[in-house]
Amino acid sequence: MLKRVLFIALSYLLLSACTEERQVVDSSGSEADASIENNLIITEPVIVYSSRQEYLIKPLFERFTEETGIEVQYQTGEEGPLIARLQAEGEATFADILYTVDAGNLWSAANRGLLASVDSAVLQQNIPEHLREPQGQWFGLSVRARTIVYAKDRVDPGELSTYAALTDSKWRGRLCLRTSKEVYNISLVATMIERLGEEATQSIVEGWVENLAAPVFSSDILVIEAIAAGQCDVGLVNSYYLGRKQVDDPNYPVALFWANQETSGVHVNISGAGVTRYAKNPQGAQLLLEWLSTEEPQMMFSEMNLEIPANLSVPSAEQVAAWGGFIQDSINVEAAGRLQAQAVMLMDRADYR
Ligand code: FE
Numbered sequence: 001m002l003k004r005v006l007f008i009a010l011s012y013l014l015l016s017a018c019t020e021e022r023q024v025v026d027s028s029g030s031e032a033d034a035s036i037e038n039n040l041i042i043t044e045p046v047i048v049y050s051s052r053q054e055y056l057i058k059p060l061f062e063r064f065t066e067e068t069g070i071e072v073q074y075q076t077g078e079e080g081p082l083i084a085r086l087q088a089e090g091e092a093t094f095a096d097i098l099y100t101v102d103a104g105n106l107w108s109a110a111n112r113g114l115l116a117s118v119d120s121a122v123l124q125q126n127i128p129e130h131l132r133e134p135q136g137q138w139f140g141l142s143v144r145a146r147t148i149v150y151a152k153d154r155v156d157p158g159e160l161s162t163y164a165a166l167t168d169s170k171w172r173g174r175l176c177l178r179t180s181k182e183v184y185n186i187s188l189v190a191t192m193i194e195r196l197g198e199e200a201t202q203s204i205v206e207g208w209v210e211n212l213a214a215p216v217f218s219s220d221i222l223v224i225e226a227i228a229a230g231q232c233d234v235g236l237v238n239s240y241y242l243g244r245k246q247v248d249d250p251n252y253p254v255a256l257f258w259a260n261q262e263t264s265g266v267h268v269n270i271s272g273a274g275v276t277r278y279a280k281n282p283q284g285a286q287l288l289l290e291w292l293s294t295e296e297p298q299m300m301f302s303e304m305n306l307e308i309p310a311n312l313s314v315p316s317a318e319q320v321a322a323w324g325g326f327i328q329d330s331i332n333v334e335a336a337g338r339l340q341a342q343a344v345m346l347m348d349r350a351d352y353r
Helices: 002-016 054-068 079-092 103-111 121-126 183-196 198-211 220-228 239-248 282-292 295-305 340-349
Strands: 023-025 031-033 046-050 072-076 097-101 139-151 234-238 254-257 267-275
Touching: 046 054, 046 079, 046 282, 054 072, 054 282, 054 295, 079 097, 079 103, 097 103, 097 282, 103 183, 103 267, 103 340, 121 282, 139 183, 139 220, 139 239, 139 282, 139 295, 183 198, 183 234, 183 267, 183 340, 198 340, 220 234, 220 239, 220 254, 234 239, 239 254, 267 282, 282 295
Parallel strands: 046 072, 046 097
Antiparallel strands: 023 031, 097 267, 139 234, 139 254, 139 267
């Protein structure tokens, strides 16, 4: 019982950690410092299976341990094998959390029954509804925006508007795209199917293919470099890849344009995590997810990988903020998983390779 009360009090402290007011009232009615140092409950480590690379997760987990005393252990690997492993291990798994990129991957884990529903007021407050699974099986922790990039010297941003407008004949022979085999574009097309329907989406994808300046590229970086080299004038990439180029060279010849600002908003995806169905330390796991949704770790995501905080009350890193604010597509990112197979078939029909 005491444990339960402490856990609830702790959750309240985390909920309050994002507000200006750092004094909260504890259960005895007196004021308490909103620090989570006095954690008396969780002594077992939290174990994370992560497809995010070590350099991105280690600093976060170390801060969490400093603040809570709860140790975090992790194993990193490719998302497919990690999810397959979680499934093969079943009840015997050591993993308390699955942490990966792209809602399609999290959807797939949830769809196989590998994730538990988490009912957390902290996460419900800190993570917008469209970035989490409706039953709490996974939560977006950082936002990745997939938008238009263009050659500064050959394109007037006034000519740009929507993803669909890149089918216009004025872009004939001027568009570069990454392969359709890769999950970011599958998720983009899946979200378009959810919003526009299959027929309209297919004609957009066909229009893109008609406008290609070159065969599809294997990475977002190569798309950006092709634009910089003059091989094409516009492309679609995740914004943090351009951010990395701009960090190296502030005068990089490619710029970013927020798509669909007058219509449905920029296509967004997430890095995110869920508590595993057979977690041995579900309370510790939930606490770690809650902590990751608060201000300091949210800023760390943005600073370390130039992503956008999922928690809208947290500012982006300077480099990211320089692109200006933007409206996100409010379609729930779970559509990226649910419509994944349909998106793959559609791209195939449209001859998008
Ligand atoms: Fe990426």
